[in-house]
Amino acid sequence: MTDPRFAGIGMTSARTRDRLVQRLRDQGIKSLEVLDRVRNVPRHIFVDEAIASRAYEDTALPIGFGQTISQPYIVARMTEALLEGPPLRNVLEIGTGCGYQTAVLAGLVGRIFTIERIEPLLKRAKERLKELGVKNVRFRHADGNLGWAAQAPYDGILVAAAPLRVPDALVEQLAVGGRLLMPVGPEGQQELVRLVKREQKLERQSLGPVAFVPLLGGVS
Numbered sequence: 001m002t003d004p005r006f007a008g009i010g011m012t013s014a015r016t017r018d019r020l021v022q023r024l025r026d027q028g029i030k031s032l033e034v035l036d037r038v039r040n041v042p043r044h045i046f047v048d049e050a051i052a053s054r055a056y057e058d059t060a061l062p063i064g065f066g067q068t069i070s071q072p073y074i075v076a077r078m079t080e081a082l083l084e085g086p087p088l089r090n091v092l093e094i095g096t097g098c099g100y101q102t103a104v105l106a107g108l109v110g111r112i113f114t115i116e117r118i119e120p121l122l123k124r125a126k127e128r129l130k131e132l133g134v135k136n137v138r139f140r141h142a143d144g145n146l147g148w149a150a151q152a153p154y155d156g157i158l159v160a161a162a163p164l165r166v167p168d169a170l171v172e173q174l175a176v177g178g179r180l181l182m183p184v185g186p187e188g189q190q191e192l193v194r195l196v197k198r199e200q201k202l203e204r205q206s207l208g209p210v211a212f213v214p215l216l217g218g219v220s
């Protein structure tokens, strides 16, 4: 990362990022590789310059089109829970948004296939990840409810928007032994769920209440 914008100054400096990492540790994030990614991926380049000074606060921020960049704690929590288990070679991500979660994950897994339904967001995410030199991600403008069958099975699936129930296509495209992390439920009553696919059943674990934008149908 030689671009001076990535290093950051003042409210986007290394010290500010270290403070965020300390906060995530205090909140229970233990994975050193996840904390390291949060320290090293410049979150401020994923948001508008006007709010870049707030990029290392542990909060969701607007990214346009009524969407938000996920809160760092949630990104770290989901990434940590997804990584738990054998190394991930093939990952499906739904809800690329600005691409921040994708960038964090890209340093920790083999390949990522990411889907976003809002085309301008996807285009911008693609540009940013290219600037950062991230090469193991493929992008698709589509409805994530259907997954990405051509690249299945996935040993990890991460969804950044909440459906009322887990879409069947995603369970189908999960490999045996694979894990799926996603928020599920109506606004105000969502929970973060971790599913592990076994030969004959799905193991389901709740990781607590969360607040995500809804997983919508179709593209825009």
Ligand code: SAH
Pocket (backbone or CB within 6 Å): 063, 067, 068, 069, 070, 094, 095, 096, 097, 098, 099, 100, 101, 102, 115, 116, 117, 118, 121, 142, 143, 144, 145, 160, 161, 213, 214, 215, 216, 217, 218
């Ligand atoms: N991890 C992203 C989160 C963005 S918010 C980030 O940090 O920026 C969730 C995203 O899911 C939004 O961009 C929204 O457009 C997208 N989304 C909602 N429903 C979708 C669907 N059915 N298919 C693909 N993307 C969807």
